[in-house]
Amino acid sequence: MLQGHQTWVYESKPVIIGTAAIGGPFESQGGLAADFDMFHDDLWLGENSFEKAEKKLLEEACETAIKKAGLKKEDVQFFLSGDLINQIIASSFAARTLGIPYLGLYGACSSSMEGLALASLIVDSKFAVNALAATSSHNAAAEKQYRYPTEYGAQKPPTAQWTVTGAGAAVVSQQGEGPKVTSATIGRVVDMGLSDPFNMGAAMAPAAVDTIEAHFRDLNIDASQYDLIATGDLGRIGHRIAGDLLKKHGIDIPEEKFTDCGILMYRSDQPVFAGASGCACAATATYGHFINRMKRGELKKILIVATGALLSPMSYQQKESIPCIAHAVSIEM
Amino acid sequence: MLQGHQTWVYESKPVIIGTAAIGGPFESQGGLAADFDMFHDDLWLGENSFEKAEKKLLEEACETAIKKAGLKKEDVQFFLSGDLINQIIASSFAARTLGIPYLGLYGACSSSMEGLALASLIVDSKFAVNALAATSSHNAAAEKQYRYPTEYGAQKPPTAQWTVTGAGAAVVSQQGEGPKVTSATIGRVVDMGLSDPFNMGAAMAPAAVDTIEAHFRDLNIDASQYDLIATGDLGRIGHRIAGDLLKKHGIDIPEEKFTDCGILMYRSDQPVFAGASGCACAATATYGHFINRMKRGELKKILIVATGALLSPMSYQQKESIPCIAHAVSIEM
Numbered sequence: 001m002l003q004g005h006q007t008w009v010y011e012s013k014p015v016i017i018g019t020a021a022i023g024g025p026f027e028s029q030g031g032l033a034a035d036f037d038m039f040h041d042d043l044w045l046g047e048n049s050f051e052k053a054e055k056k057l058l059e060e061a062c063e064t065a066i067k068k069a070g071l072k073k074e075d076v077q078f079f080l081s082g083d084l085i086n087q088i089i090a091s092s093f094a095a096r097t098l099g100i101p102y103l104g105l106y107g108a109c110s111s112s113m114e115g116l117a118l119a120s121l122i123v124d125s126k127f128a129v130n131a132l133a134a135t136s137s138h139n140a141a142a143e144k145q146y147r148y149p150t151e152y153g154a155q156k157p158p159t160a161q162w163t164v165t166g167a168g169a170a171v172v173s174q175q176g177e178g179p180k181v182t183s184a185t186i187g188r189v190v191d192m193g194l195s196d197p198f199n200m201g202a203a204m205a206p207a208a209v210d211t212i213e214a215h216f217r218d219l220n221i222d223a224s225q226y227d228l229i230a231t232g233d234l235g236r237i238g239h240r241i242a243g244d245l246l247k248k249h250g251i252d253i254p255e256e257k258f259t260d261c262g263i264l265m266y267r268s269d270q271p272v273f274a275g276a277s278g279c280a281c282a283a284t285a286t287y288g289h290f291i292n293r294m295k296r297g298e299l300k301k302i303l304i305v306a307t308g309a310l311l312s313p314m315s316y317q318q319k320e321s322i323p324c325i326a327h328a329v330s331i332e333m
Numbered sequence: 334m335l336q337g338h339q340t341w342v343y344e345s346k347p348v349i350i351g352t353a354a355i356g357g358p359f360e361s362q363g364g365l366a367a368d369f370d371m372f373h374d375d376l377w378l379g380e381n382s383f384e385k386a387e388k389k390l391l392e393e394a395c396e397t398a399i400k401k402a403g404l405k406k407e408d409v410q411f412f413l414s415g416d417l418i419n420q421i422i423a424s425s426f427a428a429r430t431l432g433i434p435y436l437g438l439y440g441a442c443s444s445s446m447e448g449l450a451l452a453s454l455i456v457d458s459k460f461a462v463n464a465l466a467a468t469s470s471h472n473a474a475a476e477k478q479y480r481y482p483t484e485y486g487a488q489k490p491p492t493a494q495w496t497v498t499g500a501g502a503a504v505v506s507q508q509g510e511g512p513k514v515t516s517a518t519i520g521r522v523v524d525m526g527l528s529d530p531f532n533m534g535a536a537m538a539p540a541a542v543d544t545i546e547a548h549f550r551d552l553n554i555d556a557s558q559y560d561l562i563a564t565g566d567l568g569r570i571g572h573r574i575a576g577d578l579l580k581k582h583g584i585d586i587p588e589e590k591f592t593d594c595g596i597l598m599y600r601s602d603q604p605v606f607a608g609a610s611g612c613a614c615a616a617t618a619t620y621g622h623f624i625n626r627m628k629r630g631e632l633k634k635i636l637i638v639a640t641g642a643l644l645s646p647m648s649y650q651q652k653e654s655i656p657c658i659a660h661a662v663s664i665e666m
Binding site: 086311 | 339385411418433436441645
């Protein structure tokens with residue numbers, strides 16, 4: 001362990017033995033739809049609030065991942081989860097339903113990989129046989145809280161992104177069949193002074209670059225180690241900026257290897273501005289699409305760099321810029 | 334590792350090599366004032382918002398703890414923090430100032446021990462030489478967000494509690510002088526159906542009892558192992574309920590050993606209703622008062638059971654009851 005070293009290498013290589021991706025009506029029309037486990041055609045999921053609908057998405061993702069792992073919830077020792085709703089109530093209320101000892105996290109849209117990194121640490125330390133990492137977001141709940149209720153029909157600039165309605169979950173285990181978690185790089189907060197909440201991809205891009213750089217430096221590797229490196233939810237604008245920044249820093253990631261969950265999530269004819277965002281973006285893309293591609297043998301080693309914009313409506317109103325972060329987790333088949 | 338086991342025993346016994354407790358004007362009149370490192374006589378700390386004041390408290394606690402540990406911030410590999418403000422902006426903006434790789438947490442007022450448990454896990458796993466766990470709360474920021482701005486002068490019932498203005502931080506290390514972190518019990522969410530946000534001590538008491546019970550069961554010990562067992566912020570009403578519940582469950586903790594940070598924080602002539610609360614309550618009591626008592630040889634083994642009410646103003650408005658949690662950490666001199 002060197003000073004300045006921010007990457008954890010899991011000696012035991014915890015196994016992802018079950019995953020789930022649940023989506024809403026809009027996601028069922030998206031580019032990654034084939035890899036979701038389930039869709040809802042009702043944005044309310046039969047609940048009387050969007051927040052309760054999000055909690056239900058999260059619970060379903062957890063239950064599905066546990067079931068696909070061949071386990072019962074009693075077999076899972078710890079539940080790590082976070083979401084975008086104030087006081088992460090989707091996660092905490094889902095934790096009440098599950099009854100599993102619970103660690104609440106908040107890393108905005110980086111929460112998926114923060115959870116997977118910590119769950120893998122707990123399993124690697126032999127403090128759990130099985131740990132569950134999950135996260136969720138809901139388009140209408142997020143719009144209501146961060147901007148305007150969707151019913152207002154407020155207009156958006158082309159740099160805006162579309163919050164994914166969905167939830168993703170993964171069961172990490174000491175043993176079993178599946179892709180293995182090999183390392184995680186915990187990000188620093190990077191803030192380049194951008195303050196436009198309608199252009200979060202641009203704000204988050206430097207954080208993604210900082211974490212990718214740290215990951216390569218700590219492990220003394222380069223992009224050739226990976227078949228695919230995916231940022232979380234930079235969208236089209238942020239992803240291009242990240243690519244440019246990497247080049248400037250002398251880091252070469254071939255274009256065909258470098259992608260973004262926020263670009264992949266929706267089809268080009270869906271009106272999502274610069275792409276997708278939300279905690280569920282990287283979570284469903286990873287636990288649905290990428291894990292499936294690994295299982296089909298199309299990908300062997302991937303690095304997921306989940307990005308988070310750590311602002312709040314109040315920090316924006318108080319004229320603060322947007323602190324951003326990215327956590328990276330490497331997964332190997 | 335047994336199924337159902339929710340306690341981590343740290344083989345390497347990570348050392349708390351530096352701590353800090355910072356408080357506001359009201360805390361400087363309180364029962365634990367002698368053990369704080371610094372007080373502010375201005376609730377605004379010279380900032381133009383209470384949220385920015387809270388961020389400053391947190392930064393000061395972190396910087397003081399790092400300094401008292403004899404380190405520079407470059408020597409600390411990971412920063413774990415959470416607070417009560419929406420999207421934990423106090424923590425995330427402090428992480429920006431510190432520049433240390435950051436894991437954001439949310440466990441309401443249980444965040445202090447959630448952070449200490451995870452920081453100790455990271456150090457115990459040899460993934461860090463030094464890790465920093467911190468948390469903060471600010472009375473006026475919390476009142477404004479959860480209830481009414483303090484300027485309104487809204488009345489409160491006697492079951493209400495007073496959010497501590499302050500911050501606490503601890504540097505956990507692989508080596509050095511100081512109290513050692515020996516184990517941590519991660520709590521489950523417990524919700525007995527209470528929904529009164531002006532009586533959170535009563536709502537949280539069953540969660541504290543559940544975690545204490547799990548701690549004793551997992552380690553096959555009883556209260557005789559400890560010189561002191563302190564709940565986080567149950568206050569006078571919640572603490573009495575916890576005592577009654579423990580007796581009902583056949584768990585005997587002698588009265589002179591069983592205390593609550595929310596009762597100790599203020600003097601009986603301070604108008605704080607049922608006692609103190611807030612993330613900073615357990616944090617400042619532990620990192621100031623209890624650690625000092627350990628260093629003076631008055632206490633050898635303590636168990637801190639930080640309690641959290643995982644509600645939000647919205648979950649309350651949506652008529653939900655209050656999910657509660659408690660995380661316990663044992664510390665030995």
